[in-house]
Amino acid sequence: MSSYTNEQVSHLIDGTLDWETMFRMLSMPKDHDRFAQYVAALQSKVKFKDKIVLPLGPHLHIVQKADTKAWVTMCDCGHDFGDYRENWKLNAVVYVRDTEEAMVDVYPKLMAPDTNWQVYREYYCPKCGAMHDVEAPTPWYPVIHDFEPDIEAFYRDWVNLPVPERA
Amino acid sequence: MGHQHIPVQVMGIDAGGTMTDTFFVRADGRFVVGKAQSNPGDESLAIFNSSVDALAHWNRGVDDVYPELVTCVYSGTAMLNRILMRKGLDVGLICNKGFEQIHSMGRALQSYLGYALEDRIHLNTHRYDEPLVPVSRTRGVTERTDVQGKIAIPLREEEVRQAVRDLVALGSQAIVICLLQSHKNETNEQRARDVAREELAALGSDIPVFASVDYYPSRKESHRMNTTILEAYGAEPSRQTLKKVSDRFKDHGAKFDLRVMATHGGTISWKAKELARTIVSGPIGGVIGSKLLGEALGHENVACSDIGGTSFDVALITKGSFAIKSDPDMARLVLSLPLVAMDSVGAGAGSFVRLDPYSKSIKLGPDSAGYRVGTCWPESGLDTVSVSDCHVVLGYLNPDNFLGGAIKLDVDRARRHIKEQIADPLGLSVEDAAAGVIELLDLTLSEYLRANISAKGYNPADFTCFSYGGAGPVHTYGYTEGVGFKDVVVPAWAAGFSAFGCACADFEYRYDKSVDLGVAQVATEEAKAAACATLQDAWSELALKVIDEFVINGFRPEDVLLIPGYKMQYMGQLNDLEIVSPVATAATAADWNAIVEAFETTYGRVYASSARSPELGFSITGAILRGTVVTQKPVLPEDVDAGPIPPEGARLGHRPFYRHKKWVDATLWKMEALKAGNHIVGPAIIESDATTFVVPDGFETFVDKHRLFHLKEVK
Numbered sequence: 001m002s003s004y005t006n007e008q009v010s011h012l013i014d015g016t017l018d019w020e021t022m023f024r025m026l027s028m029p030k031d032h033d034r035f036a037q038y039v040a041a042l043q044s045k046v047k048f049k050d051k052i053v054l055p056l057g058p059h060l061h062i063v064q065k066a067d068t069k070a071w072v073t074m075c076d077c078g079h080d081f082g083d084y085r086e087n088w089k090l091n092a093v094v095y096v097r098d099t100e101e102a103m104v105d106v107y108p109k110l111m112a113p114d115t116n117w118q119v120y121r122e123y124y125c126p127k128c129g130a131m132h133d134v135e136a137p138t139p140w141y142p143v144i145h146d147f148e149p150d151i152e153a154f155y156r157d158w159v160n161l162p163v164p165e166r167a
Numbered sequence: 168m169g170h171q172h173i174p175v176q177v178m179g180i181d182a183g184g185t186m187t188d189t190f191f192v193r194a195d196g197r198f199v200v201g202k203a204q205s206n207p208g209d210e211s212l213a214i215f216n217s218s219v220d221a222l223a224h225w226n227r228g229v230d231d232v233y234p235e236l237v238t239c240v241y242s243g244t245a246m247l248n249r250i251l252m253r254k255g256l257d258v259g260l261i262c263n264k265g266f267e268q269i270h271s272m273g274r275a276l277q278s279y280l281g282y283a284l285e286d287r288i289h290l291n292t293h294r295y296d297e298p299l300v301p302v303s304r305t306r307g308v309t310e311r312t313d314v315q316g317k318i319a320i321p322l323r324e325e326e327v328r329q330a331v332r333d334l335v336a337l338g339s340q341a342i343v344i345c346l347l348q349s350h351k352n353e354t355n356e357q358r359a360r361d362v363a364r365e366e367l368a369a370l371g372s373d374i375p376v377f378a379s380v381d382y383y384p385s386r387k388e389s390h391r392m393n394t395t396i397l398e399a400y401g402a403e404p405s406r407q408t409l410k411k412v413s414d415r416f417k418d419h420g421a422k423f424d425l426r427v428m429a430t431h432g433g434t435i436s437w438k439a440k441e442l443a444r445t446i447v448s449g450p451i452g453g454v455i456g457s458k459l460l461g462e463a464l465g466h467e468n469v470a471c472s473d474i475g476g477t478s479f480d481v482a483l484i485t486k487g488s489f490a491i492k493s494d495p496d497m498a499r500l501v502l503s504l505p506l507v508a509m510d511s512v513g514a515g516a517g518s519f520v521r522l523d524p525y526s527k528s529i530k531l532g533p534d535s536a537g538y539r540v541g542t543c544w545p546e547s548g549l550d551t552v553s554v555s556d557c558h559v560v561l562g563y564l565n566p567d568n569f570l571g572g573a574i575k576l577d578v579d580r581a582r583r584h585i586k587e588q589i590a591d592p593l594g595l596s597v598e599d600a601a602a603g604v605i606e607l608l609d610l611t612l613s614e615y616l617r618a619n620i621s622a623k624g625y626n627p628a629d630f631t632c633f634s635y636g637g638a639g640p641v642h643t644y645g646y647t648e649g650v651g652f653k654d655v656v657v658p659a660w661a662a663g664f665s666a667f668g669c670a671c672a673d674f675e676y677r678y679d680k681s682v683d684l685g686v687a688q689v690a691t692e693e694a695k696a697a698a699c700a701t702l703q704d705a706w707s708e709l710a711l712k713v714i715d716e717f718v719i720n721g722f723r724p725e726d727v728l729l730i731p732g733y734k735m736q737y738m739g740q741l742n743d744l745e746i747v748s749p750v751a752t753a754a755t756a757a758d759w760n761a762i763v764e765a766f767e768t769t770y771g772r773v774y775a776s777s778a779r780s781p782e783l784g785f786s787i788t789g790a791i792l793r794g795t796v797v798t799q800k801p802v803l804p805e806d807v808d809a810g811p812i813p814p815e816g817a818r819l820g821h822r823p824f825y826r827h828k829k830w831v832d833a834t835l836w837k838m839e840a841l842k843a844g845n846h847i848v849g850p851a852i853i854e855s856d857a858t859t860f861v862v863p864d865g866f867e868t869f870v871d872k873h874r875l876f877h878l879k880e881v882k
Contacts, residue, residue, distance in 0.1 A: 002521070002551075019294070024534065026292045027285065029524050 002028050009034070010041040035159045048078040053164050054151055059130045060088070062151070069167040071151075077128035087145040092123040092132065098139060115139070173197070174235045175227075177801045179670030180214055181452060181663070182243030187213040189221050190666035191232070196804035196873075199224040200663035200857060202570070210245060210408055211415035234420035237799045240669040241412060241437075242428035242448035246405040250446065250498040253297055255400035259334030260300045261327065261344045261359065262392070264307030270396070271298040271305075273500075274389050280499045283513055283533045296499055299393075299400045304337050306330035308346075308359065316351030324362050331366040335374070341399040342367075345379040345392040350681045353380040375399070382441055383503045385789070386681045390494050390503035394443055397502065402442035409437035424720060426674060428452055431505040432489065433675025433793070436720045440712075444504050447497050448669070451507045454482045454489050456668025457633045460658070462487065463803050463873065466631040470620060470652065472612075473636040473665070476517035477535040479612050479646075481619045482509040483630075486772065491745055493679065493734070493789065505679055505791075512615050516638030517541065520552045520604050522592055529589065529607055543581035544574055552588050554608055556581035557601035562824040562833065563641055563861055565854055598825045609645030617650050624774065627651045635664035640853075640860035643878055659838055659874040662857030667801065675795040676716045678709040684787040685738055686759065695759035698787070702762075703753045705790035706731045713794035727794045734789035735766040737780045743788045744769050762787075803873045809842035811869070817841050824850055826863050833863075843872045848881070 002024055004012075011017040012025070025031075042061065043052050050063040059076040062084045073081040073088040081088035097103055097120040103112035106120070113119075113136075121135040121143075135144050155163040179190040182205060189201040201221025206213040218229050249255055260270060278293040279286065286292045308330055310322040334342055342363055349356035360378040367374060379395040413425040426434040428448035432455055435445070450473060457471040461484055469484040482489060495506035517540065518532040531554070541553035543566070558564045559581050566576035582597050590600035620627050632652040634643040640657045647655045658664055682705050684698045714724045731751065736743040749765045750758045763785055770779055817840035824833035831850045838855035846869045847853070849862040853876070860876060862868050868878045 023286075023292060023294075027283075027289060027533075028521075032524070 003031050003033065004037070006037055006041060009037040010044070013038070013041050013045065036161065046076050046078075048074065050074065051164060053084075054149060054154070056088075057132055059125075060132045062149070064164050064166065069165050071166050075125040075128060075130060075132070077125060077130070079125050079127035085148060087143060089123050089133065089143050089145075091126075093126045095122045095124065096120070097122070175222075175225075175232045176235070176237050176799050177670045178218075178236050178239040179452070179663075179666035179668070179801075180217075180239070180241045180243070181666040181669065182210050182213065182241065182245065187217045187243075188663045188666045189214060189217040190660065190663040190670060191218075191221050192667075192670065192801035194802070196802040198660055198663075198667070198801070198804070200660055200666070202662075202857060207245075207248070209411070210243065211412040214241075214412060215415060215419075230419050233416060234422060236421060236423050238426070238670070239416070239421070239423050240426045240428055240434050240672060241409065242445075242452050242665065242669045245408050246401050246442070246446045247498055249401045249404060250299075250397065250500075253299070255299065255404060256340040257304065257338055258300045258396055258399045259337065259339030259342045260305040260392075260396065261330050261334070261342060261346075261363070262305065262307055263311070263347050264309045264326070266347070267302060267305045267307045269389070270300055270392055271302050273298065277496075277499055277501060280496050280501075286533075299396050299500075300343070304334060304339055306333055310346060310355045310359070312346065312348040312352045312355055314348060314351065316348060318352065318355060322355045322358050322362075324358070327359050327362045328366045331363045332370065335367070335370055335372050339374060341375050341377060341403070343377045343379075343392075343396050343399045345388070345395050347388060349378075349380045350384040350386055350391065351683075353384065356380050375403075382443075384680045385493070385503040387494060387501075387503060390501045393500045394502045394504060397446070397500070398441065398443040401446070405442055405445065406437060413437060428455075428669045428672060429677075430495070430507065431491065431675075431677040431793075432507045432672065433677060433795070434669070434672045435674075435676055435716070438719050439676070439716055440719075443502075446504075447506070450480050450509060450665065452665035452668030452672070453480070453635055454484070454507050454509065454668065455672045456635075456664050457482075458484050458487070458489060459668070459671040459800070460633065460656070460803075460873075460875070461631065464631070464656075464875075466654070468625070468630045470616065470627070470630045470632045472616060472632060472634050472639065472646070474612070474634075474639045474642055474646075475515050475636045476537050476638065477515045477532075478511045478513050479515060479615065480509050480511045480636075481616055482507065483620065483623065483625070485625065493745075503679075505677055510615075510619055512611070514608060514611050516554050516558070516641065518554050518608070520554060520557070520589060522589060527593065529604055531604070531608055531611065540569070540574070540576070541581065542584045543576040543578065544569075545577050545580055546574070550584060552581070552584050552604075554604060556585060557604045558641060560585060560597060560601045561605065561826070562822050562830075563605075563852070564859055565822070565835075565852075568854060568856075570856070598830075599828065602825060602828070605645065609642060609648070612642065612646035613648065613650055616646055628653060631656060633658070635661040637662045637858055640858050640876075642861075644861060644863055644866050647878070648880065655878040657860055657868075657876040657878060659855070659870075659876065661860075662855075670801050673795045674798045675793055676713045677791065677793045678712050680705045680709055680790045682787055682790050685784060686786075687784040688781045690784075692756040695756035696754065699753035699755065699758050699762075702733060702787060702790055706753070706792055709790060709792035710794070713792055717794060717796060722796050726796050728796070730793040730795070732791035732793065733762065733787050734791065735762070735785060735787050737770075738784040738786045740780070740783070744773060745791065806843035806872045806874065808844035808872065810844050811846035813841055813845040813847060817845075819854065822852065824852065824863070826850075831864060841870050843870050843874070845870045 050066045052061045054062040063074045071084040081091045098115045119139045123133045155161050173193045177192040181188040187205045192198045199221045201217040203217035308326040311320040313319045346356045363376050377399045379391045383394045427445045429435045429444040453473045461469040467487045471482040473480040490508040492506045492508040513533040514531050517535040521530050536553040539547035541556040542549050543556045543559045586597050590597045627650050631654040634657050686698045717727050731748040734743040749761045817837050819835035821832050823830045833850040833852050836853045838853045849866040850864045851862045853860040868876045
């Protein structure tokens with residue numbers, strides 16, 4: 001089994017890791033400390049002080065609020081999307097591509113989906129404008145709640161770390 | 168000092184990634200091996216240093232010996248590294264319109280070439296390398312030659328002119344032209360080449376133009392395009408490197424003409440037109456050396472095994488000849504070059520050893536410590552255990568005499584790491600854990616070797632195994648035990664064997680051309696004669712190229728021995744065989760019958776007589792022409808038998824050695840001091856500066872008059 005430096009894991013997050021190391025990470029069994037190293041590297045890159053509990057996306061995390069110990073979904077910029085068990089998308093800014101004109105931005109004419117059948121819903125941070133997710137459902141479909149992670153079980157059974165405190 | 172009068176005749180060079188080996192042979196067969204750290208910035212300097220190191224054994228100097236040499240062969244990784252590091256020329260590519268992306272996309276298998284099986288089937292790891300020519304410097308032109316070689320659309324010459332103007336404006340340093348089916352009909356591509364040259368002349372530009380038909384007229388478009396691009400991309404810069412090497416030789420009084428080992432197993436001049444075929448040469452040297460040794464010993468079936476720091480390479484010589492692969496891959500590119508066929512597994516003496524955290528099984532490699540040896544070398548900066556660490560802990564290697572004492576190894580450091588990483592998690596002692604690693608490696612290698620022989624339909628009992636490479640003799644007993652070879656041979660110069668092999672190679676050019684000939688089993692005299700005429704046309708075309716190459720080096724055409732050959736298969740079968748032609752020229756039906764008979768005989772030998780299928784008819788898929796001139800080759804040493812008892816002066820002492828769950832006391836011998844006829848029974852370790860030969864209990868060895876060690880299991 002291999003192990004990696006914090007610097008390498010930081011490059012992994014930034015997409016600047018050299019290919020040889022990346023290849024080793026891909027082809028060898030997962031190193032023990034990766035989760036802790038990964039979260040620590042993420043923590044050093046975000047603007048807020050709250051502790052990251054679980055990364056959800058490239059710029060979105062479940063964090064433990066420094067003051068209340070409540071777990072919330074939070075953007076890199078520090079914007080709070082509310083309780084981690086609720087669907088954060090309901091508190092995001094949404095742009096729906098449901099016309100041919102809007103689709104032409106994304107795909108050439110006649111190569112985009114028919115918006116009567118499929119639309120794109122793009123979710124942005126209201127504070128910094130980072131795009132956090134894109135859904136491609138049928139037009140009438142409710143906002144998708146991607147998943148509700150079982151964080152306690154993940155910490156306890158998978159990465160063998162103490163579960164962070166939660167209010 | 169009396170031996171100073173015996174001239175040194177032959178020099179071989181193996182410029183590897185970490186060490187540059189030189190090998191000098193005197194007229195009486197005595198040899199010396201020199202080593203020096205490689206110098207990628209100036210290879211000629213590393214070669215010079217390595218020569219100084221070698222010749223010091225004879226108390227002689229470079230200025231004194233270089234003028235005596237009659238022949239010198241270089242092999243190295245410079246060209247390969249240039250390709251891998253993408254440090255070649257800015258090439259512009261002209262291809263068929265609509266096919267501009269083909270080179271960048273590459274063949275799908277190029278995304279996993281060189282991977283271990285686990286990664287080949289693990290899609291996430293697949294990756295395409297940077298193309299040698301970017302799409303931005305690729306231009307398509309309209310033309311089409313169909314698969315039968317008929318021109319369906321003539322070349323639009325104005326498009327070629329425009330493409331050339333574009334490519335020159337983009338700063339191209341060379342232009343490659345590769346059009347579809349040009350191996351079937353070269354008309355359009357040659358015309359495109361001439362138009363390109365005219366346009367360049369009009370522009371006042373003198374950049375070279377490489378048309379695929381002039382270099383590698385073989386079927387398979389990706390292969391042909393890659394190879395022609397490689398020629399433009401890497402060959403000229405490599406030629407500069409070789410010129411520098413040659414110039415340094417000349418500065419020190421050398422009179423020989425430097426030759427380079429090529430993929431087809433012959434050597435070519437550094438002035439040769441086709442240098443792309445020097446991309447891989449080091450490992451081939453070993454096969455050529457084995458062939459020569461095999462001939463000297465009267466063994467026509469040889470299993471060549473070369474174990475280095477990172478890989479284990481196996482090649483088979485059957486009935487005195489090695490196999491040639493015509494569409495190999497190198498540097499993760501599919502190519503159309505004739506390459507001496509070799510199989511490799513990524514396990515070597517420097518492979519890293521790790522425990523799988525889930526299954527607790529020991530995993531070797533696929534990466535390795537390379538020149539950093541292992542954690543036993545504190546300066547390596549490594550903390551992952553390598554196979555070498557296990558060797559040091561078990562007493563196989565002398566920690567004070569690694570590479571002749573150039574670096575000191577720390578046994579305790581290796582012990583500590585093995586304990587932490589392997590032994591404790593497995594609940595084993597350090598010795599048993601380390602011995603387990605060695606056994607696993609030996610088993611992996613011997614299975615690989617055995618499978619390689621039996622999968623080709625041969626029996627190991629018909630083969631002699633030659634074991635060489637810096638780390639070969641340490642493992643020889645381990646990977647040959649129980650395989651049942653007729654004989655197992657370790658040359659005293661195992662560490663310099665590739666360099667030796669290069670010096671053994673013929674000065675030989677080889678050109679290939681694809682042809683498509685089909686003749687039924689029962690055919691008319693006219694049909695047979697027509698087939699012969701086509702084959703002869705191809706040979707004549709290739710002969711001009713071969714003779715041209717020799718003329719560049721100052722040979723007269725009549726000095727060149729031409730050896731025509733062909734690739735033939737039963738019609739509809741998938742694999743062809745390479746045959747040396749029984750006729751010097753092909754013209755008549757009788758010639759055709761001889762050609763067929765030679766093929767059928769070879770087929771029966773390679774597979775089985777009963778598998779022959781003449782009723783399918785015969786097709787010739789390729790014409791081959793080799794040309795050679797006479798060169799000086801190394802002679803083997805011939806020593807007088809000094810009896811079975813080794814001289815007392817050869818004895819270096821004792822060292823504890825662990826194998827089969829117990830420590831034994833192994834006798835240490837100095838390899839150079841052993842004499843022909845000496846007989847040594849294990850446990851013994853025979854040391855030299857560059858290699859260590861392990862003879863454990865249950866084995867014995869004797870030195871023959873050529874300074875070859877024969878290893879046997881004691882029954």
